[in-house]
Amino acid sequence: MNSFWSEGDHDTKAPVKITKDKNGVDLVTLQNQRGFSVQVSLHGGQVLSWKNERGEELLFRSSKANSKPPAAVRGGIPICFPQFGNRGCLEQHGFARNKIWEFENNPPLLHHNNRNDNAFIDLLLKPTEEDMRIWPHSYEFRLRVLLTSDGALKLISRIRNIGSKEFSFSIAYHTYFLVSDIGEVRVEGLETLDYLDNLHHKQRFTEQGDTLTFESEVDRVYIGSPHIIGVFDHEKRRTFIIRKEGLPDAVVWNPWEKKAKAITDMGDEEYRQTICVDGAAVEKPIKLKPGEEWTGRLELTALPSI
Ligand code: TA6
Numbered sequence: 289m290n291s292f293w294s295e296g297d298h299d300t301k302a303p304v305k306i307t308k309d310k311n312g313v314d315l316v317t318l319q320n321q322r323g324f325s326v327q328v329s330l331h332g333g334q335v336l337s338w339k340n341e342r343g344e345e346l347l348f349r350s351s352k353a354n355s356k357p358p359a360a361v362r363g364g365i366p367i368c369f370p371q372f373g374n375r376g377c378l379e380q381h382g383f384a385r386n387k388i389w390e391f392e393n394n395p396p397l398l399h400h401n402n403r404n405d406n407a408f409i410d411l412l413l414k415p416t417e418e419d420m421r422i423w424p425h426s427y428e429f430r431l432r433v434l435l436t437s438d439g440a441l442k443l444i445s446r447i448r449n450i451g452s453k454e455f456s457f458s459i460a461y462h463t464y465f466l467v468s469d470i471g472e473v474r475v476e477g478l479e480t481l482d483y484l485d486n487l488h489h490k491q492r493f494t495e496q497g498d499t500l501t502f503e504s505e506v507d508r509v510y511i512g513s514p515h516i517i518g519v520f521d522h523e524k525r526r527t528f529i530i531r532k533e534g535l536p537d538a539v540v541w542n543p544w545e546k547k548a549k550a551i552t553d554m555g556d557e558e559y560r561q562t563i564c565v566d567g568a569a570v571e572k573p574i575k576l577k578p579g580e581e582w583t584g585r586l587e588l589t590a591l592p593s594i
Pocket of ligand 1: 373380381486507508539540541
């Protein structure tokens with residue numbers, strides 16, 4: 289185990305720890321002094337867990353999740369890149385979530401700032417020869433996963449075109465929030481926006497409600513969404529605040545009962561314990577000329593609801 293302190297009982301409290309999961313893939317645990325923690329796997333660069341100071345899990349993970357690469361784990365925050373959705377020859381939601389990422393530095397720099405108690409790790413995804421045959425673009429995808437002293441989870445993506453021709457991509461941080469029951473959840477910040485409805489052949493509609501509640505399957509891409517969105521869990525008296533930059537859209541998804549039964553790596557009733565609200569750039573793919581770099585920032589905070 290590689291940790292910030294390499295000896296003694298500090299390891300249990302090390303702000304940045306690296307262990308191996310059951311498949312031998314690196315698993316990074318970030319902790320802060322208040323007791324919040326985040327786990328991110330090099331499988332997919334996927335955040336698998338985010339816990340508050342009481343050790344309560346804030347992200348959903350299916351009891352039937354298939355955690356063997358290359359399949360992505362159902363839950364946490366899979367990164368959908370270089371496409372959201374399933375078009376052309378790429379797999380659904382692109383390949384990034386199915387790949388084994390690497391540490392940006394070797395050996396990995398275990399970042400912890402003593403002054404502000406921020407702990408973070410920098411991951412990197414670059415295409416292999418085989419990847420280039422499927423998606424012939426040279427890029428470097430740098431992902432910083434950061435836990436702040438007050439327990440906010442930040443995901444900062446920097447994607448650079450290091451090739452000789454322009455390419456476009458869409459991206460989503462497919463965030464599975466853990467909720468008490470989908471019937472207790474409302475989402476605020478998307479009212480009056482247009483959305484593309486995946487349940488109606490991506491037709492464009494306008495959100496009429498002044499808040500989003502859930503009584504059936506929902507699968508929408510809200511366009512031009514604000515940089516702050518609230519997810520309220522009435523039962524748990526918990527509010528998730530989503531702040532995003534460079535991510536103009538918001539995906540909202542719950543499979544509901546029928547679709548959940550058809551998802552092999554999701555329990556039949558588990559749809560009631562999660563809502564996906566994803567910071568994304570989907571409607572207008574991002575274009576990068578050679579040498580250009582795009583940055584997208586997502587910050588999640590979990591607050592007790594008043
Ligand atoms: O809008 C979200 C969505 O595209 C849904 O249509 C559903 O497919 C969901 O993503 C999950 O996709 P996945 O490939 O993770 O099963």
